[in-house]
Amino acid sequence: MGRLGARSAAAADVSTSRVGERIIYWTWVPLLVIWIASFLLFPGFIHPVSPRASAEEVAAFYRQDLSRVRYSMILFNWFGVALIPLVLLIAERMRAMAHRTPVLRYCVIGVAGGAPIVFLTSTVFWLLAAFRPDRSPDLTLLTNDLAWITFTCGVPFLVALFLFLALAIAWDDQVEPVFPRWVGRFNVAMALAVAPAGFAGLARSGMFAWDGVVSFWVKNIAFGLWVVVMAIALRPAMRHERHPIETTT
Amino acid sequence: MKSESGRLRGAKRELWLAWYVTVVFYGMYSVVFFGLSRTQPPGRPWLDPDQTVAWFADRHWGLLIGFGVIFVLGGFSAVALALITHSIRRMSVSPVFAYSYLILYAIAAIPGFMYICVAMTAGVMRPNRAPIAAQWLYDLGFLSFVGTMGVFLIGSLIWMIAVLIDDNRVFPKWFGYLNLVNALTEVVIAPSWIFQRGVLAYNGAIGFWVNVPVFGLYTGVFIYLLRDFIQREDFGTGPLPAPADVWRRARPAVEAVGA
Numbered sequence: 001m002g003r004l005g006a007r008s009a010a011a012a013d014v015s016t017s018r019v020g021e022r023i024i025y026w027t028w029v030p031l032l033v034i035w036i037a038s039f040l041l042f043p044g045f046i047h048p049v050s051p052r053a054s055a056e057e058v059a060a061f062y063r064q065d066l067s068r069v070r071y072s073m074i075l076f077n078w079f080g081v082a083l084i085p086l087v088l089l090i091a092e093r094m095r096a097m098a099h100r101t102p103v104l105r106y107c108v109i110g111v112a113g114g115a116p117i118v119f120l121t122s123t124v125f126w127l128l129a130a131f132r133p134d135r136s137p138d139l140t141l142l143t144n145d146l147a148w149i150t151f152t153c154g155v156p157f158l159v160a161l162f163l164f165l166a167l168a169i170a171w172d173d174q175v176e177p178v179f180p181r182w183v184g185r186f187n188v189a190m191a192l193a194v195a196p197a198g199f200a201g202l203a204r205s206g207m208f209a210w211d212g213v214v215s216f217w218v219k220n221i222a223f224g225l226w227v228v229v230m231a232i233a234l235r236p237a238m239r240h241e242r243h244p245i246e247t248t249t
Numbered sequence: 250m251k252s253e254s255g256r257l258r259g260a261k262r263e264l265w266l267a268w269y270v271t272v273v274f275y276g277m278y279s280v281v282f283f284g285l286s287r288t289q290p291p292g293r294p295w296l297d298p299d300q301t302v303a304w305f306a307d308r309h310w311g312l313l314i315g316f317g318v319i320f321v322l323g324g325f326s327a328v329a330l331a332l333i334t335h336s337i338r339r340m341s342v343s344p345v346f347a348y349s350y351l352i353l354y355a356i357a358a359i360p361g362f363m364y365i366c367v368a369m370t371a372g373v374m375r376p377n378r379a380p381i382a383a384q385w386l387y388d389l390g391f392l393s394f395v396g397t398m399g400v401f402l403i404g405s406l407i408w409m410i411a412v413l414i415d416d417n418r419v420f421p422k423w424f425g426y427l428n429l430v431n432a433l434t435e436v437v438i439a440p441s442w443i444f445q446r447g448v449l450a451y452n453g454a455i456g457f458w459v460n461v462p463v464f465g466l467y468t469g470v471f472i473y474l475l476r477d478f479i480q481r482e483d484f485g486t487g488p489l490p491a492p493a494d495v496w497r498r499a500r501p502a503v504e505a506v507g508a
Contacts, residue, residue, distance in 0.1 A: 099263060100261075100263060100484060101263045101264060101484075102335060102338070103263045103267050103332055103335050104263060106327075106331035106334045106351060107330075107331040109351060109355075110327030110330045110334075111327045111355070112355075113356075114324060114358060117359055118363070121359075121363075138382055139382070141375075141378075142371070142378070142382045142385070145371045145374070146367060146371055149370050149374075150367050153317070153320040153366070154320070154363065154367075155320060155321065156319070156320055156321060156325075156363075157323075157324045159321055159322070160324025164327075167266075171262070171263070198317050198318075199313075199314075199320070199321070201316070201317060201320075201370035201373070201374050202313045202314070202317060204374065
């Protein structure tokens with residue numbers, strides 16, 4: 001502490017807090033690289049495994065590309081959950097918003113773990129399908145279905161997160177809001193982009209099937225775009241201090 | 250009483266919006282499970298594999314559309330949790346109770362609706378799946394949904410203790426004991442993991458006909474009490490103003506002068 005000279009202990013605490021937040025903030029760059037790498041490494045993503053494939057075709061897929069399935073999903077299992085600190089960094093910034101209650105921040109914390117648990121569960125099913133490629137094709141098909149449905153349809157926590165953030169930003173009534181208003185509108189757009197994937201079970205072919213344009217490409221690109229845009233918007237927000245606002249007491 | 254639109258523009262708009270979303274969410278949940286997907290009351294646990302294939306076929310679109318709705322909107326379950334977490338923070342108890350409640354119920358979303366959504370969607374989207382796999386999905390869906398025990402058990406007990414030791418009178422003390430009743434339903438549901446028929450099975454007299462009405466009553470009561478909490482909220486830190494009603498036998502909010 002002595003080396004800090006004239007700086008007070010309180011200032012040092014703030015500084016330490018900011019250093020920690022900066023460390024978490026800059027994880028978004030390697031994380032995005034790792035997520036894209038695991039996406040490209042998984043052999044069933046560039047040409048998504050079709051929901052119309054037979055049990056034998058699905059079993060053959062796991063036998064052919066066994067190593068890539070395993071490596072990509074171990075990578076995604078390790079780092080998919082690293083979304084949680086980034087979302088909590090946003091939740092922490094929400095303290096500076098001009099809200100009268102922490103309800104919207106609690107909403108964000110309440111869904112912060114949701115999408116990562118969905119990612120994690122889908123990797124478990126993919127790795128399980130790859131664990132014994134000589135298993136009965138019917139069981140491999142079942143496990144493959146569970147992985148794809150979990151991964152594709154499991155958007156409720158993302159939809160809710162994006163809309164909670166949109167509302168929190170819209171209701172941040174102060175001269176210099178924590179996030180600019182367009183970030184709120186962007187979150188509404190991203191919620192609309194990922195929502196149709198929830199209905200992927202309804203279609204075995206076409207744009208809404210789990211290998212279709214809407215349920216696969218639009219949803220996953222929207223999520224990647226959300227990470228980039230929120231990271232860009234977070235940078236100035238991390239320097240934001242809340243201006244005192246009057247209370248209603 | 251303010252008009253509805255006034256409530257959403259006033260100082261308490263965050264609380265009122267959370268309350269309305271809670272009401273709509275539980276309404277939607279009931280419609281999906283009882284109406285669209287017809288997964289409540291639960292299916293019969295003694296169906297053989299071929300019968301489960303027929304069960305899925307009978308509910309094809311209802312399951313896909315109903316659980317599609319939950320796949321999109323299920324995350325809004327967090328709104329009720331956030332409002333309740335805020336109400337516990339408003340009590341004179343440690344924040345540990347509030348944050349424990351939030352995390353316990355946030356986790357509850359996974360066995361509480363994600364597993365049944367995934368299992369039923371997988372079961373219904375391939376009508377020609379091996380019957381034994383269809384039965385496996387049927388069991389996964391119902392057992393995970395009905396047998397979501399620990400998170401609700403501990404969550405209810407955490408809320409119970411907070412209500413009972415709170416001095417700010419955020420909730421009436423009797424609601425603490427109603428939490429205990431809800432917690433006990435999570436105890437008596439445990440045999441549904443073991444018995445395939447009878448009162449203890451997941452569609453039995455205890456598993457469904459006692460537990461679900463208790464949960465319905467409990468949910469209706471806490472939604473009503475949250476409304477009461479929002480009306481009395483004064484954004485302070487001390488005791489809430491006394492409620493207008495008399496049924497809770499509350500002490501007055503301030504010491505009576507000249508008592």
